[in-house]
Amino acid sequence: MWAYIVKRLLLMVPTLFGIVLVTFLVLQLVPGGPVERMLAQLRGHGEQLGEAGGGAAPGEARRLAVLEAEQRRYLERLYGFDQPVPVQFLRWLKRLFTFDFGESYYHHKQVVTLVVEKLPVSISLGGWSFLLTYLTCIPLGIRKAVRDGSRFDGVTSVLILVGYSIPGFVLGIFLIVLFGGGSFWSVFPLRGLTSDGFAALSTAGKVADYLWHLVLPLTCYVLGSFSVLTLLTKNSFLDEIHRQYVQTARAKGLSERRVLWKHVFRNAVIPVILGFPGSFLALFFTGSLLIETLFSLDGLGLLSYESIISRDYPVVMATLFFFSLLALVSNLLSDLSLVLVDPRISFERAPG
Numbered sequence: 001m002w003a004y005i006v007k008r009l010l011l012m013v014p015t016l017f018g019i020v021l022v023t024f025l026v027l028q029l030v031p032g033g034p035v036e037r038m039l040a041q042l043r044g045h046g047e048q049l050g051e052a053g054g055g056a057a058p059g060e061a062r063r064l065a066v067l068e069a070e071q072r073r074y075l076e077r078l079y080g081f082d083q084p085v086p087v088q089f090l091r092w093l094k095r096l097f098t099f100d101f102g103e104s105y106y107h108h109k110q111v112v113t114l115v116v117e118k119l120p121v122s123i124s125l126g127g128w129s130f131l132l133t134y135l136t137c138i139p140l141g142i143r144k145a146v147r148d149g150s151r152f153d154g155v156t157s158v159l160i161l162v163g164y165s166i167p168g169f170v171l172g173i174f175l176i177v178l179f180g181g182g183s184f185w186s187v188f189p190l191r192g193l194t195s196d197g198f199a200a201l202s203t204a205g206k207v208a209d210y211l212w213h214l215v216l217p218l219t220c221y222v223l224g225s226f227s228v229l230t231l232l233t234k235n236s237f238l239d240e241i242h243r244q245y246v247q248t249a250r251a252k253g254l255s256e257r258r259v260l261w262k263h264v265f266r267n268a269v270i271p272v273i274l275g276f277p278g279s280f281l282a283l284f285f286t287g288s289l290l291i292e293t294l295f296s297l298d299g300l301g302l303l304s305y306e307s308i309i310s311r312d313y314p315v316v317m318a319t320l321f322f323f324s325l326l327a328l329v330s331n332l333l334s335d336l337s338l339v340l341v342d343p344r345i346s347f348e349r350a351p352g
Contacts, residue, residue, distance in 0.1 A: 001339070005332070012328045019324045020096055020317070024089050027313060034105045034311050035075045079105065079313075092317060101318035106310050111318045114303065121292070121299035124193060128214060129221040137226055138272065141233025146260070148238060156230075164227035168220040169290035175216045176294065188216050191296040217295045221288065233272055240268040273337050 027033075076082040080091065095102055101111035144153045179187045189195065193213050194206075201209060240246065241264055249259045289301040300319070307315035 005336070008332050008335075012325070015328060016097075016321065016324060017093070020093060020321060021089070023317060023320055024092060027311075027316070028085065030311075032311060033081075034079055034313060035072060035081060037311055038075055038105075039072060096317060096321045102314040104307075104315050105312050107312075107315075111314050114315065115300065115319065115322070118298060118300045118303050121193060121297045122301070124214065125217060125221055125288075125291075125297070125299065128218055129225070132218065132222050133225050133229060137229035138233050141230045142237055142260075144230065144234040145237035145241060148234075160227040160230055163223040166223065168224055168288060169294060171223060172216070172220045172291055172294040175219060180216065189213050190216070193297065217291055217297060220291050220294075229272070233268075236271045237264060237268040240264045270338060274334050 073082070080088060083091070094100075099112075103110055104114055107114055140156065144156060147153050175188075176190060178184050180190045189212065193210060195201075195209050195213075198206060198209060241260075246259060246264060249263050250256075254262075289305045291297070292299045292302045303315065304319050306312075307319065
């Protein structure tokens with residue numbers, strides 16, 4: 001087991017190296033960059049000053065061109081773009097693998113500080129979504145498997161498939177129009193995770209206010225993931241229920257409840273557990289751009305999008321590296337969780 005873990009950890013290094021290399025090359029090929037965007041802002045500011053002063057003379061225009069060239073060289077030195085491309089790449093590798101992500105070009109903060117500031121929103125949405133999804137879908141999937149073909153199974157299947165077919169942002173717009181003061185009722189707040197007077201509320205009032213702000217965005221987050229996990233649980237249990245060892249257990253006189261939880265559950269839950277760590281980390285540390293934008297939630301999804309648009313390379317590289325590392329760790333945890341659920345699974349090489 002430990003040899004397998006060490007091997008997987010060592011394989012993460014070349015994988016992360018390849019991800020960083022591809023990302024760096026893409027950023028080099030994409031037109032525009034931090035220097036060009038900064039010069040465009042300075043140029044626009046200079047044009048506004050020229051218009052306020054009645055226009056610039058030809059000599060003044062020439063001087064501005066020289067000044068812009070000096071500004072370009074200064075910005076290239078400031079961002080390190082005056083170095084050869086291989087040197088830039090090695091510098092990025094050193095930063096990322098030592099977790100020294102540097103400072104954002106536009107927020108003028110350390111990238112780690114910036115990400116930590118956005119984490120409360122992502123953790124709130126991800127944590128509650130994770131709990132609601134797993135605590136609802138697994139019991140529902142088991143019940144659907146036990147009552148396969150019944151009216152309950154048919155009605156719930158229709159409902160969860162309808163929910164799956166509705167995109168989260170479309171549902172968000174509908175909920176805003178219906179319950180957010182759009183055209184009908186103003187029931188739920190639409191901005192942030194807390195109200196303006198949150199600090200003055202009592203403890204119970206703070207909890208109620210926080211949960212009240214989460215109702216609409218959580219509904220959009222959770223509804224789409226219900227169907228996948230529920231149907232996966234149902235199909236996994238159905239597959240095990242019809243196996244020979246279940247028939248044997250019933251023939252021995254065991255109750256249906258004992259057969260289900262003692263014999264079926266351990267084998268049927270393996271596919272569900274396989275995606276557990278990945279879902280856990282993904283829901284906690286990633287965000288949905290559209291849903292965060294709809295409900296004015298400043299989380300990691302919005303930060304990643306804005307950093308790409310503004311060519312904020314430190315934030316882009318750091319968030320991609322961080323999310324890639326989380327994905328690799330979650331895959332390893334998924335494999336290890338299988339051993340905890342079913343001790344018969346072994347990662348050692350089979351003899352012969």
